[in-house]
Amino acid sequence: MAQQLSFDLPAMTALGREDFFVSPANAMAVAMISAQVWPGGKLVLSGPKGSGKTHLAHVWAAETGGRIVAARDLSEEAIPGLAAGPVAVEDVPDIAGDPERQALLFHLHNLTLAQGHLLLMTGKSAPGFWALDLPDLQSRIEGAQHAALEPPDDALLGAVLAKLFVDRQLYPGPDVIAYLVKHMDRSFEAAARTVAALDRLALAERREITRALAMRVLSEGPAAAGERN
Template structure:
């Protein structure tokens, strides 16, 4: 049988509150995102790749009318406009090598708070590990209230896998997710990689996503 061609069709990611599964490992972060106010009007949200930082930022933006911007896209000339409302800056540690962006973020931090608006910042590690070369910015970030998304428990990992499949319009056999939860590396990033691999194989080989295919994919990762 000839192999079916594989196409990189974009998955539609659901980012509404109803799509975010709350479990003990993320309940505190969800509560803080939904709080009516934050100490000093600023919050740092951290967690590993795929943990839900972007999802929660979108939930927060939807509830507050805030805007979301990746730190790498921040420009100094845009700061006055951005500071006119709630703003979320994602992946702040990724600009540790760009002093100009750090200066822009420092200005945005000060102006946003001066205007009485809220500032959300995200990164993978706790703020003390961001090591931003601009001392004034680093100190202000470390002074913000910090909440972390913890590694997933069984219920959350199950929900994350289910969401990743649904985002791709995939509906695996019922025993697939339970097997993955029990045997895969318990990281959000791994969950995304496994679902992507299952999707590609199922499409290429014109086969359903079954427990046997899940075993094959996990064994490939181990090999």
């Protein structure tokens, strides 16, 4: 039987507060983000890929009127505008080894705080591991209050899987999510890979996403399912 041609369309990610599931694994970070009263006016938010850093940054920006910029996209001409209000700088460790971007972030850090606005910075690991080459910048980041998103518990992993499916307009039964929570690697990145693999395989074989299909993907690995397309 010929396989259906499939198209890997991008998922439409929902980034509102109502789309963020709070569990013991992230409750402290959510509370710190929501408080918006940070010592020195700055906060570092860390967590593994897919843990919700970008989601929380968007929630925070919507509630404060803040702007969001990737650290690697910082430019000299953008600094005054960014510093004129609350600003979130994402993926700061990406500019380790980039002295020019680090100097720009240092300038943004000082100007934003001098004007009395909040500064949020994100990265996968705790700030002590960001290995920035500019000592003054690294020390100021390490001196910021730190909120960590922890690896997911069962409730959070199930909610993340459900959201990833809904982002792709997929609605598998609760038995599918329960099976995945029990048997898959316990990480946000693994959840994203697994949902993508199930989407590709279900589309290629013109099947609903069932527990049996989930068993196949986990037994073969998400990459194996992707190789069919």
